Amino acid sequence: MTVGFVVGVVALVAIYATLVLALDLQFSYAGLINLGIVAYVAVGAYTYAILTQEQPGPFDEFKYGFGLPIPVGIVGAAIAGLIFGALTGWPSLRLRGEYVALMTLGFAEVLDSFLINAKWVSNGLVGLPSVLRPFENLDPDAQNWSFAGLSVLLAAVTFVFVRRVVTSSFGKRVMAVSDDEPGAAAIGKDIGGTRMQSFLLGAVIMSVAGAFFVMYVSLAVPTVFIPEVTFTVWIALVLGGIRSRIGPVIGATLLIGMQEFLRLLSLPPDQSAFVSSLRLFLTGLLLVVLLRIRPPEHLLGASATRKRRWWNRSRKETGAAAA
Amino acid sequence: MAGVDRGDVTELAQHVVFGLATGAFLLLAAVGFSLVRQVEGFLNIAHAQLISFGAYATWMMNVPFDWPIVPSALAGIALTAVLGLAQARFFYDPIQSYGPDILLITSVGVAFAIQGLIEMFADPGTSLFSLANPEPFLIGSVRVNPYHAGVFVAALATTLAMYLLFTRTRIGRQIRAVSVDRQLAQSRGVALASTSRAVWLAAGATAGMAGVALGLLGTLTTDIAFVQILLIVAVSIFAGFGSLLHLLAAAFVTGLAMDVSVIWIPSTYRSVVPFVIIIVVLLLRRQQTLGLATA
Numbered sequence: 001m002t003v004g005f006v007v008g009v010v011a012l013v014a015i016y017a018t019l020v021l022a023l024d025l026q027f028s029y030a031g032l033i034n035l036g037i038v039a040y041v042a043v044g045a046y047t048y049a050i051l052t053q054e055q056p057g058p059f060d061e062f063k064y065g066f067g068l069p070i071p072v073g074i075v076g077a078a079i080a081g082l083i084f085g086a087l088t089g090w091p092s093l094r095l096r097g098e099y100v101a102l103m104t105l106g107f108a109e110v111l112d113s114f115l116i117n118a119k120w121v122s123n124g125l126v127g128l129p130s131v132l133r134p135f136e137n138l139d140p141d142a143q144n145w146s147f148a149g150l151s152v153l154l155a156a157v158t159f160v161f162v163r164r165v166v167t168s169s170f171g172k173r174v175m176a177v178s179d180d181e182p183g184a185a186a187i188g189k190d191i192g193g194t195r196m197q198s199f200l201l202g203a204v205i206m207s208v209a210g211a212f213f214v215m216y217v218s219l220a221v222p223t224v225f226i227p228e229v230t231f232t233v234w235i236a237l238v239l240g241g242i243r244s245r246i247g248p249v250i251g252a253t254l255l256i257g258m259q260e261f262l263r264l265l266s267l268p269p270d271q272s273a274f275v276s277s278l279r280l281f282l283t284g285l286l287l288v289v290l291l292r293i294r295p296p297e298h299l300l301g302a303s304a305t306r307k308r309r310w311w312n313r314s315r316k317e318t319g320a321a322a323a
Numbered sequence: 324m325a326g327v328d329r330g331d332v333t334e335l336a337q338h339v340v341f342g343l344a345t346g347a348f349l350l351l352a353a354v355g356f357s358l359v360r361q362v363e364g365f366l367n368i369a370h371a372q373l374i375s376f377g378a379y380a381t382w383m384m385n386v387p388f389d390w391p392i393v394p395s396a397l398a399g400i401a402l403t404a405v406l407g408l409a410q411a412r413f414f415y416d417p418i419q420s421y422g423p424d425i426l427l428i429t430s431v432g433v434a435f436a437i438q439g440l441i442e443m444f445a446d447p448g449t450s451l452f453s454l455a456n457p458e459p460f461l462i463g464s465v466r467v468n469p470y471h472a473g474v475f476v477a478a479l480a481t482t483l484a485m486y487l488l489f490t491r492t493r494i495g496r497q498i499r500a501v502s503v504d505r506q507l508a509q510s511r512g513v514a515l516a517s518t519s520r521a522v523w524l525a526a527g528a529t530a531g532m533a534g535v536a537l538g539l540l541g542t543l544t545t546d547i548a549f550v551q552i553l554l555i556v557a558v559s560i561f562a563g564f565g566s567l568l569h570l571l572a573a574a575f576v577t578g579l580a581m582d583v584s585v586i587w588i589p590s591t592y593r594s595v596v597p598f599v600i601i602i603v604v605l606l607l608r609r610q611q612t613l614g615l616a617t618a
Contacts, residue, residue, distance in 0.1 A: 098427050102556045102560070106601065109595075117591045273447060280435055280436075280438055281439025283432075284433060284434065284437070288432035291429050291432070292418055
């Protein structure tokens with residue numbers, strides 16, 4: 001095991017921790033089930049790649065490349081995430097609960113289909129090969145260290161940002177709308193706006209993480225942006241704990257760390273296909289088991305939630321006294 | 324009409340025939356998903372993996388074990404029905420009280436587990452049933468593949484059988500009662516264990532049939548389930564999780580839209596068509612969709 005390998009794992013863990021924090025905001029606090037995380041990641045990744053890559057040559061199928069500096073690419077990814085979030089959020093958030101899940105899942109599929117087919121943007125299944133990575137003038141080791149440091153910085157900034165958001169009055173409103181929508185509406189909270197704002201915040205974070213993700217894999221290609229990315233983020237969130245401060249970071253560290261170290265087992269190719277199916281199988285079972293032993297409490301059925309809330313408890317006691 | 328020659332009409336009719344076969348597959352694929360949603364109260368994302376499992380179980384009997392297609396298909400359907408019941412018993416029933424959102428996310432985990440299981444045993448490339456070469460018959464000047472016609476007839480027969488089950492039998496009426504009001508049905512003496520068993524067996528069996536249909540209509544690849552779930556969801560939302568008749572109409576409209584649209588748009592976008600239909604449907608009749616009614 002080399003130091004270089006560990007540095008790579010640190011970068012990937014930090015990027016996933018950022019994604020889990022974004023999902024924490026959308027799901028744990030705002031109650032929105034986003035099953036299309038990978039689409040927001042891909043939008044950020046492709047936007048970053050297109051903005052920063054060189055002008056394509058005469059033999060390239062893709063048409064755009066602007067050669068802009070890295071910070072512009074990252075800001076572009078954030079803006080693209082905002083636009084894509086608004087386009088997909090508008091129809092999705094008109095619906096509730098499980099239907100939001102289905103719509104986001106569907107949009108991810110549509111985007112995947114677009115990226116495979118729209119060769120003039122994405123170069124199809126060949127992908128965009130020369131993604132600009134930061135610190136290219138450094139030697140490879142120093143570059144990897146610096147990139148890992150930058151990714152950890154991204155995760156740290158996101159962590160502080162999400163804490164700030166959820167402890168602000170906006171965060172209280174988000175939780176009020178998610179936990180008791182009729183109640184929040186009754187005291188004049190803007191339900192649709194609150195849901196949309198929290199969804200967009202998550203989408204922008206995911207797209208920025210997407211820019212880092214594509215720097216990490218250094219190739220923008222549809223086969224990288226598969227549903228497994230979405231579900232890995234979900235499992236890390238459930239593993240770390242819902243509505244817990246540091247949970248998303250712990251979940252991402254445990255899950256991605258474990259997955260990456262499993263890769264170290266050097267196996268012959270025929271067995272490695274078997275191991276990847278086994279990993280899929282075990283990942284699925286892990287999610288099922290985790291949800292059973294530590295379900296997100298605020299999503300439990302109405303009866304379970306009611307017991308937890310002080311205002312309902314007091315109402316129940318009053319009722320009991322009257323009877 | 325000026326500008327339309329016989330060739331265009333034949334091409335259109337040909338695509339309509341493909342669309343009817345696709346619609347028949349969609350009907351088989353969505354009927355179990357919709358049934359589970361209405362009676363068990365949650366969206367089972369793993370339903371698509373049941374279809375994929377049915378296809379590969381049939382392939383396993385048909386190709387490596389060299390059984391003829393009919394017994395292979397029956398075995399595949401039976402195995403899928405058992406898997407449908409087993410996933411409910413092991414994964415969903417114990418957390419029934421956790422509510423639909425947790426059940427939905429759990430079903431994503433189940434989908435992954437079944438997907439992993441399929442990939443362990445299936446060929447990573449494309450797989451085909453071993454079938455006699457179809458001899459197309461002609462209706463007018465339109466060629467019809469007998470396997471496509473078979474899928475169409477099987478889908479309609481299954482729908483009719485389900486209709487008779489729900490209207491003429493005791494268990495069918497009990498299932499409908501549970502879907503309307505679970506607690507009332509229970510207090511009136513309906514055994515939820517037996518209705519749940521019937522629902523999961525029916526959902527598994529129809530998913531198995533959809534899997535066989537998938538193998539008869541084209542080639543199988545292991546990633547097929549992730550595409551199917553979207554189609555299933557599209558048809559179910561389009562039908563508004565309503566009656567069998569709604570589902571029948573939604574499946575055939577979607578199937579026709581998918582296959583006739585390839586005349587004008589690139590066929591690689593074919594699987595996006597149903598999603599466009601959902602968006603239009605949701606925006607046009609948002610008051611009637613269940614998502615809002617339960618808000």
